Amino acid sequence: xxxxxxxxxxxxxxxxxxxxxxxxxxxxxxxxxxxxxxxxxxxxxxxxxxxxxxxxxxxxxxxxxxxxxxxxxxxxxxxxxxxxxxxxxxxxxxxxxxxxxxxxxxxxxxxxxxxxxxxxxxxxxxxxxxxxxxxxxxxxxxxxxxxxxxxxxxxxxxxxxxxxxxxxxxxxxxxxxxxxxxxxxxxxxxxxxxxxxxxxxxxxxxxxxxxxxxxxxxxxxxxxxxxxxxxxx
Amino acid sequence: xxxxxxxxxxxxxxxxxxxxxxxxxxxxxxxxxxxxxxxxxxxxxxxxxxxxxxxxxxxxxxxxxxxxxxxxxxxxxxxxxxxxxxxxxxxxxxxxxxxxxxxxxxxxxxxxxxxxxxxxxxxxxxxxxxxxxxxxxxxxxxxxxxxxxxxxxxxxxxxxxxxxxxxxxxxx
Ligand SMILES: [Zn+2]
Ligand SMILES: [Zn+2]
Numbered sequence: 001x002x003x004x005x006x007x008x009x010x011x012x013x014x015x016x017x018x019x020x021x022x023x024x025x026x027x028x029x030x031x032x033x034x035x036x037x038x039x040x041x042x043x044x045x046x047x048x049x050x051x052x053x054x055x056x057x058x059x060x061x062x063x064x065x066x067x068x069x070x071x072x073x074x075x076x077x078x079x080x081x082x083x084x085x086x087x088x089x090x091x092x093x094x095x096x097x098x099x100x101x102x103x104x105x106x107x108x109x110x111x112x113x114x115x116x117x118x119x120x121x122x123x124x125x126x127x128x129x130x131x132x133x134x135x136x137x138x139x140x141x142x143x144x145x146x147x148x149x150x151x152x153x154x155x156x157x158x159x160x161x162x163x164x165x166x167x168x169x170x171x172x173x174x175x176x177x178x179x180x181x182x183x184x185x186x187x188x189x190x191x192x193x194x195x196x197x198x199x200x201x202x203x204x205x206x207x208x209x210x211x212x213x214x215x216x217x218x219x220x221x222x223x224x225x226x227x228x229x230x231x232x233x
Numbered sequence: 234x235x236x237x238x239x240x241x242x243x244x245x246x247x248x249x250x251x252x253x254x255x256x257x258x259x260x261x262x263x264x265x266x267x268x269x270x271x272x273x274x275x276x277x278x279x280x281x282x283x284x285x286x287x288x289x290x291x292x293x294x295x296x297x298x299x300x301x302x303x304x305x306x307x308x309x310x311x312x313x314x315x316x317x318x319x320x321x322x323x324x325x326x327x328x329x330x331x332x333x334x335x336x337x338x339x340x341x342x343x344x345x346x347x348x349x350x351x352x353x354x355x356x357x358x359x360x361x362x363x364x365x366x367x368x369x370x371x372x373x374x375x376x377x378x379x380x381x382x383x384x385x386x387x388x389x390x391x392x393x394x395x396x397x398x399x400x401x402x403x404x405x
Contacts, residue, residue: 013356013362013363044335044338045388048335049260050358057251061251
């Protein structure tokens with residue numbers, strides 16, 4: 001194998017196990033240097049390709065699968081078109097929002113909305129909570145919850161670089177998502193709106209609080225309730 | 234109605250492969266909720282066909298093949314509609330974690346033509362060989378190699394042109 005062949009092969013497949021290629025690398029310093037550079041690039045590419053996966057992807061799939069797979073052979077087309085429509089509208093809204101803002105903290109409403117969409121099944125979930133891990137997170141994040149009215153779900157979630165306590169309470173217009181985000185500081189109150197949801201993010205004693213419900217939901221009422229029921233220690 | 238063994242096998246399959254399938258789907262359709270639906274649908278079909286899967290080593294390429302088929306079944310319309318929107322920022326809500334260069338690289342990757350992007354993803358995400366990629370994408374090994382060469386060449390040129398500090402750090 002000559003240098004040209006080696007370089008072409010390594011460009012196509014940096015992880016090649018071709019014996020002749022390995023042999024050439026051992027004998028040719030400049031090709032070995034080219035290989036090292038290629039592998040450095042490969043590490044960067046791997047990092048770029050590995051986008052974040054929604055929390056609980058596997059368990060959501062299993063839950064939905066076992067709940068639905070008996071009766072949903074024809075439902076897919078409808079579901080997928082709805083998903084496309086919803087995400088396109090979200091995309092358009094976010095695109096506009098991004099133009100106005102630009103800074104990282106102004107993008108928080110986008111992350112919050114995306115989190116709600118990522119975990120959409122939680123809104124209708126009847127799966128049991130995990131009190132142990134929830135209590136642990138609450139303790140570590142210096143939060144205390146004794147009783148939440150109309151609570152349907154509560155759990156701990158990864159959110160951006162930190163954690164959040166993710167709750168769903170029954171509101172007047174439907175399920176309402178509440179995120180306690182101890183690591184997300186906001187200076188002032190922000191509103192969230194897309195074709196389906198409406199909500200707010202507002203400063204909390206430490207971090208911030210997001211409340212997102214269906215369009216007709218009286219969000220302030222739920223926010224007021226949560227502020228009464230959660231203690232930021 | 235369902236055997237315990239099939240349930241267990243299916244659960245393992247979902248746990249082992251859902252993340253990779255999701256990443257692959259999100260790169261191709263650029264839409265996280267659609268990607269999740271696609272992965273769900275892929276496993277629905279996998280469940281039906283699980284008894285016919287004889288060779289465990291072929292599981293991954295089998296799942297990818299199912300996912301691709303589903304994607305192309307629903308993707309046509311979405312693709313046209315999405316093309317007007319700046320999608321680069323929508324790929325990943327965690328994109329801020331990929332500070333600087335990673336984000337730039339994602340945009341560069343996303344701007345590759347699908348013909349180039351797909352084999353590259355299969356290679357990097359899935360660790361598939363050129364032969365396997367050729368099988369999965371219904372093309373010849375030679376064509377896959379040409380596409381990989383061009384895709385990687387574009388990415389290399391992009392990186393060389395990038396004067397990002399992070400890149401300099403990574404190079405030393
Ligand atoms: Zn050489
Ligand atoms: Zn969550």
